[in-house]
Amino acid sequence: MPIPLFDIRTPLAPLRDAMHEKLTATFDAGAFILGPEVAAFEREFAEYLGTPHAIGVANGTDALVLALRALGIGPGDDVVVPSFTFYASAEAIPLTGARPVFCDVDPETFCVTADTVEAALTPQTRAVIAVHLFGNVAPVADILRLGVPVVEDAAQAAGSRGRGGRAGALGTVGCFSFFPSKNLGGFGDGGLIATADDEIAERVRMLRFHGSRDKQSFELVGHNSRLDELQAALLRVELPHLETWCDGRRAAARHYADAGLGELVSLPVAADGADPAWNLYVVRHERADALGAALQAADIGQKAYYRVPAHRQPAMLPWAAPADLPGTEEAARTHLAIPMSPVLTPEQAGQVVAAARDAGLD
Numbered sequence: 551m552p553i554p555l556f557d558i559r560t561p562l563a564p565l566r567d568a569m570h571e572k573l574t575a576t577f578d579a580g581a582f583i584l585g586p587e588v589a590a591f592e593r594e595f596a597e598y599l600g601t602p603h604a605i606g607v608a609n610g611t612d613a614l615v616l617a618l619r620a621l622g623i624g625p626g627d628d629v630v631v632p633s634f635t636f637y638a639s640a641e642a643i644p645l646t647g648a649r650p651v652f653c654d655v656d657p658e659t660f661c662v663t664a665d666t667v668e669a670a671l672t673p674q675t676r677a678v679i680a681v682h683l684f685g686n687v688a689p690v691a692d693i694l695r696l697g698v699p700v701v702e703d704a705a706q707a708a709g710s711r712g713r714g715g716r717a718g719a720l721g722t723v724g725c726f727s728f729f730p731s732k733n734l735g736g737f738g739d740g741g742l743i744a745t746a747d748d749e750i751a752e753r754v755r756m757l758r759f760h761g762s763r764d765k766q767s768f769e770l771v772g773h774n775s776r777l778d779e780l781q782a783a784l785l786r787v788e789l790p791h792l793e794t795w796c797d798g799r800r801a802a803a804r805h806y807a808d809a810g811l812g813e814l815v816s817l818p819v820a821a822d823g824a825d826p827a828w829n830l831y832v833v834r835h836e837r838a839d840a841l842g843a844a845l846q847a848a849d850i851g852q853k854a855y856y857r858v859p860a861h862r863q864p865a866m867l868p869w870a871a872p873a874d875l876p877g878t879e880e881a882a883r884t885h886l887a888i889p890m891s892p893v894l895t896p897e898q899a900g901q902v903v904a905a906a907r908d909a910g911l912d
C-alpha cells in the first residue's frame with residue numbers, strides 16, 4: 551500500500567457530520583466576517599495555549615507581518631531570522647520595511663539556539679523570529695534572555711510544548727498558520743496571533759482591520775487580514791481533537807525509532823526541554839536524494855523542503871550578505887521529510903524503514 555507524506559483525510563473523517571452541521575449553522579447565521587465563530591475560536595485557542603489574547607488573521611504569513619508591525623518594527627530595524635525555514639518566515643520582514651539578518655540553526659534540531667541568534671545580533675536588532683521548525687520548539691526562554699522581543703513562528707508547531715508552556719505562548723508574540731497540512735489544518739488559508747501583551751493585542755486587532763477600532767476612524771495604515779468565519783467554525787470542531795492528534799504524531803515518531811530507522815539515518819532531535827508534535831518528520835543523510843528516490847520507487851511519500859535555504863533565494867539576495875551558516879547548509883543538503891501523520895501505524899513505519907534499508911545507503 552502506498553504511504554502518503556501526510557494524511558489529512560483519515561483524522562478528519564470521523565468529524566464529517568459535525569463539520570456539515572457546523573457549515574449549515576454558519577450558513578444560516580449569515581455573519582461571514584468576524585462573526586461569533588471567530589470570536590469563539592479565538593477564546594478557545596487562547597485557552598488551549600494558556601495565553602490571554604488570540605487574534606485570528608488571514609494566514610500565517612500575515613500573522614508574522616502583523617506581529618512585527620504591532621511591535622513597531624519598520625524601516626531602519628533589523629530582525630534576526632533563521633535561513634533554514636519556509637521562505638515566509640523571512641519574507642515577512644522586508645514587508646514591514648525592516649531588514650532580515652539571517653542566523654544559523656542546529657542541524658540536529660533544525661531550530662535556532664541562543665548562540666546562533668546572538669551571533670547575528672546587530673545594534674539595530676529589534677526582534678528575533680524563532681521558528682519552531684517541523685514541530686520542534688526553539689529555546690525561546692534562552693533567546694529572550696538576550697534582551698530582544700521574540701516572535702515565535704509556530705506555523706508548524708500547534709500542540710508542541712516547550713519549556714514553560716505551549717509553542718506560540720512562550721515568547722512576546724506567537725504566530726500560527728492553519729494551512730491544511732499543519733497540525734491544526736483548516737480548509738483553506740488561516741492564521742492567528744497569540745500574545746500576553748494587551749497593547750500588542752490591541753494593535754494587531756486594529757492592523758487586521760485597516761488600522762481601525764470602530765470602522766469609522768482609521769488610525770493606522772493597516773491590512774485586510776481576517777480569519778474567515780467559515781474556517782473558524784470548522785477549526786472549532788477540530789480543536790478538541792488537536793491533543794489526540796499530537797499524541798498520534800509523537801507515537802508515529804516512536805514507531806520509526808522502534809523499527810530501527812535511527813540505524814540508517816539521523817533522526818530529528820527534540821530541542822532542549824521540547825516535547826514536539828512533529829508536523830513533518832525530517833531525517834538527515836548525506837545521500838538524502840538517493841533515499842528519496844528509493845522511497846518514491848516504493849510508493850512512499852518523501853520531500854526535501856528547503857534544499858535552497860531562504861538566504862539564497864533570489865528575492866533575499868539584497869539582505870543575504872556574508873552569511874556563514876554551516877548548520878543551515880548541512881541541514882539543507884541532508885534533510886528529507888518522510889511520512890508523518892497522527893494515524894501513522896507501526897506497520898507503515900516498518901514499511902518505510904524496510905524501504906530505507908533497501909536503499910543501501912551507508
Ligand SMILES: Cc1ncc(COP(=O)(O)O)c(C=O)c1O
Pocket residue numbers: 609610611612635636638639681683703705706726727728729739740741
Ligand atoms: C515555518 C512557516 N512559517 C510561515 C508559514 C506561512 O504560513 P501561511 O502559509 O499560512 O501563510 C508557514 C507555512 O506555510 C511555515 O511553515
